[in-house]
Amino acid sequence: MNFLSDNNFDKIHVLLKDNPYYIYIGSGILTEIPVFLKDSYNYPHYVIVTDDIVRHLLGEDLKKILDESGVNADIINFSNGETSKNLQTVETLARDMVRLRADRKSCIIALGGGVVGDVAGFLASIYMRGIPFIQIPTTLLAQVDSSVGGKTGVDIPEGKNLIGTFYQPKAVFIDIGVLGTLPVSQIKNGIAEVVKYGVIKSPELFELLENYSEQIFNLNPDIITRIVKKSCEIKADIVIKDEKEGDLRRILNFGHTLGHAIESLSNYDIQHGEAISIGMSLIGKISEKMGKTNPQLSEKLSNLINKLGLTTLIPSNINTNDIINSIKSDKKSQSGKIFFILMQAIGEVLISDMVPENLIIEAIEELRG
């Protein structure tokens, strides 16, 4: 059996100049991985890097499948959660790798959500100055967002993702079958990003979300596959044209500058998906106030967000001034300028660094809970 010619799985070719790779999407892909590794790469040694929770849920099973197929694989893990996303974790993992005699021909398999992808990808990019890695995102958020784009990184006390690299995987395997293990809040985190893709690039995707919200939360494989695939295609298309965060890639930050500020000011009590939803709603309002879009569109966006069980309202304990100060110190602000992605139509956005502060404040006040 040749994995690459197998028709059961969707695939996307991410045609980056120096590092082209495929994203495979489907239900049950995890069990087919040994065949793929043998057919396509045949690295002499694999190290599955995961967290303690995913190790228990999926990691040990994956290692067993690899063992049984005669693929030489080890598994290492760190503690689940954003607090592990630091250089100490990376150093501990690197030391584990040396003890497992991982060398430049070893390949890392990043198995987990966004934190695992960021940490394991960063580790791959700096271990012996870079070794190959394969990504298996296991949350909807990681599947539609962090598995495409090559961003890796860890946090420092001064801020999130302030240390990292751009580093592309050799392949990404998206098994939508694993989403069944996730709580609804995790599905919502991913769906908020899918809304974003709809707004920035695809009226069809936006409509799909409007029409199939029930099927989405029932994890209907057909609908989930369609939205994951479309999301990855949109992101891949943008990343191919702009691998290292130039202007084009900025549109992926739709709703994120304000969303991240709110997420951070809540001390991460507010989930990523909720924070991004609020951020997008704010941008809808701001776009309206700047005359870039009409009120129906902003309302259409808010309606979809609410229909998907997400929120558009800012909690009262988050201060308006704090939000303003936080966006001014965002790492993407270059030499003082803050770039906002404004909405023109569903599927159409524009970049502006000329949003008046008073309009942001007005929008925040209008979206108080």
Next chain:
Amino acid sequence: MNFLSDNNFDKIHVLLKDNPYYIYIGSGILTEIPVFLKDSYNYPHYVIVTDDIVRHLLGEDLKKILDESGVNADIINFSNGETSKNLQTVETLARDMVRLRADRKSCIIALGGGVVGDVAGFLASIYMRGIPFIQIPTTLLAQVDSSVGGKTGVDIPEGKNLIGTFYQPKAVFIDIGVLGTLPVSQIKNGIAEVVKYGVIKSPELFELLENYSEQIFNLNPDIITRIVKKSCEIKADIVIKDEKEGDLRRILNFGHTLGHAIESLSNYDIQHGEAISIGMSLIGKISEKMGKTNPQLSEKLSNLINKLGLTTLIPSNINTNDIINSIKSDKKSQSGKIFFILMQAIGEVLISDMVPENLIIEAIEELRG
């Protein structure tokens, strides 16, 4: 005045496909840097990264020159020495950078020897996923070796440089005028690498060392400029053809696998230059035993090493078996194979992964002090 068209300085164009840059070589170049920065880059913000000793010797002066020219520059440092070359230092520096409001348009100036270059280059490659950096190597070793090639990195307890990146500077400034502050042992560390360049690529360079050893240690500007320039040209030529350590680049490891083993087994009591000299002498012997070169050549190499005040002899407290075990665990050994660079003639080497262990042992025993 246009720095680039100024004729007082030698320059080498390192024509890397994605990141071409110039190396400028000359005496007194340091004071011309503000002119260059304004003419060629004009980044809005510079951060000089150095160690405490170099900060005192050169760093504060450089910052003053930049300040007086209206170039916006900060300076940060860490403690001198290999023990600082770790992820904790990198994190501390990254946090300093955030506090100085360094963003993606800021440019790091790495001012110092090999450790500073490795740490500051690594920091540049991972701070906010990569910002530009300029290198000002201040030791002869860093000038002829670590300032070309794009290798950055830090150590972990399991080994040196096991964490790092390939990351190219925007420019390298080699001011040979700063070498006067160095002890002779530091000059020797650099000269050992120059011997290497002669052996692997240039009979002319080898001869220059044979004929001008006295002028070298008197730091004759003309001779030093010639050997630094020739060394950088040879390394640049190799790195251009092989940016990321494929086969070609292996020849830069001439004498280094055995040299590193001896350096490490001495707990770094033996200086890098001495260790590499011993390593090169061992390879001379091994090449002879394998019939790759004739005995006169191996002797010619040993004679030059001795003439330059370096050694060819292994201290008695370093055990033969330990050397053998150490080279087997070298990070460049891929899936068990050890590659040696053997000598054929002055200026000509070959790569072999078929060196019999007993010949290595014989060579070690013959070079006992």
